[in-house]
Amino acid sequence: MSSSQSPARLLLKMSVMSAMSTIAALSATSAFAQNPAQIVVAQPADIRSTNPGVNRDNTTDGVVLNIVEGLVGYHENGSVGPLLAKSINVSPDGLTYTFKLRTGVKFHNGDPMTSADVLWSWNRYMNPKTDWRCLSDFDGRSGTKVLSATVPDAQTFVLKIDKPSAIFLDNLARTDCAMAAVISKKSVKADGSWDKPIGTGPYKFDEWKRGEYVTLSAFADYQSPPGNKPDGYLGLKKPQIPQVKFLDVPDMSTSKAGLQSGAIDAGQITSSDVKELKANRNLNVIIPSEAGKNTLLMQTNDPVLKDERIRQAIALSLDMKQIVEAASEGLAHVNNSAIYDKSLFYSAEQKKGYVYNPTKAKLLLQQAGYRGQPIVIQANKRAHVPSYTVAVLSQAMMQAVGINAQIEVLEWATQLDRYNSGNYQMSSFTYSSRLDPALSYEQFSGNKTKQSRKVWDDPAAQKLIDQSFIESDTKKRQVLFDQLHNMLITKTPLILLYNVTDSWAIRKRVSGYTVWESKPLMWTSSLAR
Secondary structure, eight states: OOTTSOHHHHHHHHHHHHHHHHHHHHHHTTHHHHOTTEEEEEESSOOSOSSTTSSOOHHHHHHHTTTOOOSEEEOTTSOEEESSEEEEEEOTTSOEEEEEEOSSOBOTTSOBOOHHHHHHHHHHHHSGGGOOTTGGGTBSTTSOBEEEEEEEETTEEEEEESSOOTTHHHHHHOGGGGGGOOOOGGGBOTTSOBOOOOOSSSEEEEEEETTTEEEEEEOTTOOOOSOSSEETTEEOOOOOSSEEEEEEOOOHHHHHHHHHHTSOSEEEEOGGGHHHHHTOTTEEEEOOEEEEEEEEEEOTTSTTTTSHHHHHHHHHHOOHHHHHHHHTTTOOOOOOSSSOTTSTTOOTTTTOOOOOOHHHHHHHHHHTTOOOOOEEEEEOOOTTSOHHHHHHHHHHHHHHTTOOEEEEEOOHHHHHHHHHHTOOSEEEEEEOOOOSHHHHHHHHBSOTTTOTTOOBOOHHHHHHHHHHHHOOOHHHHHHHHHHHHHHHHHHOSEEEEEEEEOEEEEETTEESOEEETTEEEGGGOEEOO
8 A cells, every 4th residue: 555545545445436437337337227217326425224213314314214204294394294103192291292104005025013112212222232323312311211111902002201392202202313204113133233234114124245235015905194295204105216325426527427327217416417417317406405504603701802893794794695606606595594595494583693884893892892804614525525615705705894714724623622622713614404493503502601601602593492402382493593593683693694405417218216314215216207
């Protein structure tokens, strides 16, 4: 091995070469003519495991959630509804959740699903040895504690919790928790160790060749939840493509080449490639947005930025429409709200934001006694986030009103460490998705002395956030979130710019291909006849 190549770089190079070899082999052998019932979806990395909610990442979730399902799931607008449950009853005191199960649901091995399977799955998740991603959200360490799980009959499952929670069902539906998926006991070996997922989803697990691909096949006996059209993880779910191959393609230029040659049917592309691939007569391009947030964080403990007027001046100095158009290649729009624009809670109030006003920005700087102290924006150059582009554009606009803005480019790991320790003045930072608004606000709000990574430390705001975790009435929650939004715009501890957008190209032989929160929903797709 050359001394100039680190093991990590060599491994990446080998992965790219492997993916290119696979694509070349597919093209050379006319694979699609031989197997027209299969589609190939490019994945940016190998999955981490097939164990739902255990040793996972977003790529893993995107594959596994075609195989398994939970009692509840997300609608497209981020609200939660029944999935394997047909109804959910919450007691008047908000402490008892009774799930009536749908009838006729089968596991992929043909066994019927009953409440005994739900209880077995739940107890397995709650066992610390399982190492479930979301255990702390249900054992009391991070809030709610499940006191008991019982099965009064074969079609009923009951959970009792210690205190009312507006986000209990949301936590059950979370994709990083694998929806607390109900799986067959036969998913584990005789000694209790993991074997393979036997779920109830529209696709069943076939094969995982590590570092190369995962294949799934349509489940002929799948029972769809109610609905006449797909709706996130709910609604009509009808597996129409016999087999799906998720192919590891870590390099996006390789994925692009595969899409153009026909070796790949669907894959994520860079925003800079959208225009070119839209012009390709064999491809369709979709640009789904998600609840992730591209932001500029400001350290309110900093000697300069602790002055609210300076933070407001920075916000007013930014032509955010121009920043978003440039950073997203014209694919996104400004959203200054912590709530993403497809949410049930994205009200008219949430649409209100900052107005570009450099004159007022200069006045606020003068009133604050700003004397040209440097303000450093930390950024990274990862290809799939706009961190550096946003920082460069913001720097130029801040300098135009007299702010001594500078940029510090960091490796992502270093920037993340600085974020977690609160060691920054400003940071061009992207947050991952949080669908419920309470969770979105909690992501960046809290006591800095207890958690250094928190950005907005405001007792009045925290009181409203705490209420939103308890209040379950939708209208009352909306009032809380609208109050929080107005406070956020006034205080400006961070600037929310726009929601994360992904770009995907799909061969025209595939119709109906859908991506939700960057995860492919394979049951919406069909092959052209």
